[in-house]
Amino acid sequence: VSVDLALYNASFRQCEQTSFSFYCAVRERLPVWLLEDMRGMEVFSWEDGHPRAFLPSEALLYALVHDHQDYARHLLDTYSVSALRAPRCSFCCRRSSGAPHLSVAVRYDRVAILGMMAAALKHGDSLTDYLESRGGCSHVADAGKTAVQLAVELSRPDCLLLLLAHGARPASLDAALQRLVSCEEAERSRAQRCLDFLLLFLPEPAAPRRLQDEPRRWQSLLGHQVFSWLCGLAPPPLLLQALRCLARSGPDQISTLPDFLQPHRLLRLDGEM
Template sequence: MPWLLSSQVECLSSSPSQRQCERTAFSLYCAVRERLPVWLLEDMRCMEVFSWEDGHPRAFLPSEALLYALVHDHQDYARYLLDKYSVSALRAPRCSFCCCRGGGAPHLAVAVRYDRMAILSMMVEALKDCDSSSWRQDYLDSYSGCSHAADAGKSAVQLAVELSRPDCLLLLLVHGAYPAGLDAALQRLVSSDMADRRHAQRCLDFLLLFLPKPAAPHCLRDEPQRWQSLLGNEVFSWLCGLAPPPLLLQALRCLARSGPDQISALPNFLQPHSWQ
């Protein structure tokens, strides 16, 4: 539990061996935070640092080290772990809080929450090494496996929408994540202050680029005049199933699927918001 102070660890741990494991785990956390060289971090992880599991110490897993690299944006260490261990570095580690085996895609959630675009890009590229396309799709769309986690029950895409992380959202969608969270995106659009509204608008725009035939959200049916004014007549009519998608949206869909840089490089009058 590297987020605990040493005094707290001693209160929570039941044996000297477990306390020693937690101290060494905290030392690795601090070493990653200080951006120490990759070779030194790997020496620590493989030979000096231990986690406590089922009454016995064990070496730290690459997936656990990757979570530390994400939190502290140690891009060199993240690149090393993903290059050497590929998708195994993305496996959900065992939860140290509830001792469950974990599940979902905690690395994607942490990358989105901390807005670690560089490492998120490395991770989605590493997913291409997976032999199973179904596993890759399940991973991109999975939810947190632990009910106590802050982001439990949310996919990385939903979290990106809720936190208004448009760059993270576009990267995930381009690599095949399902465009969930339309209702949340609409609510963020009206609840955000002026400083965040631009990001919320871009998140909504990117979702619309990747949505299959949408079902009209309840809010559109409940307040049609308000949403028609906010979204524009063409987008509103499409979301309500009354018209085909706008022509510009259809054209940009093909461009968006070719890579996130393609949309960002467009001039302002061709950006997604211009169809409204």
């Protein structure tokens, strides 16, 4: 028994060592072919008392953390949707629920890889369901949150625009308003962009209570016309409607506009007219 236990412990430690080696290799952004050779030949993980190779979905998490875009593209092109399956949680040893890759992409602001993930799912119900997935395990910081909620909380406007343009529900307007007035000055512009992107995709005005409680404050922040629209007192501003059409045709249509045509400038200007 002692011999078997010693072999078990030795195998477990070997898995830890090779797993860290693979982590370092992805961090150094080694060539894709070398990483895939390592993943296929080495034993990296420990599951149900036995060593096994890393799954493509586990390798994709490493690629996301270290922004190895070539490796992420290879994994998504080769394994498609299976590369986005939730791997087993290393903390509670259960199969994770939700969409951990989505949460990691937003948390680390990996816009390029997030776009690849959306492309791998194409369009339709599978993409919409994936974008609306919530964080799984209760011990994870993002548990119960959608990617849109996370993007608003972390002020990730580029991620948020991509999610909304691919069909994610424009929720968390109240959180976006709160973020705008509570964040640090250095983050204010990103929080403002998140709010404006939500407004571009909001189907109907739904004024949070905070707008009615402090109308003067929010009119000065949002502009009179946007404030009136959110409160159901006026139709959406013309500039907002024009930007909506542009945004819904693809995230690149907004992100490539020059700065003076960005929503955070035009919507404030429209409110002053």
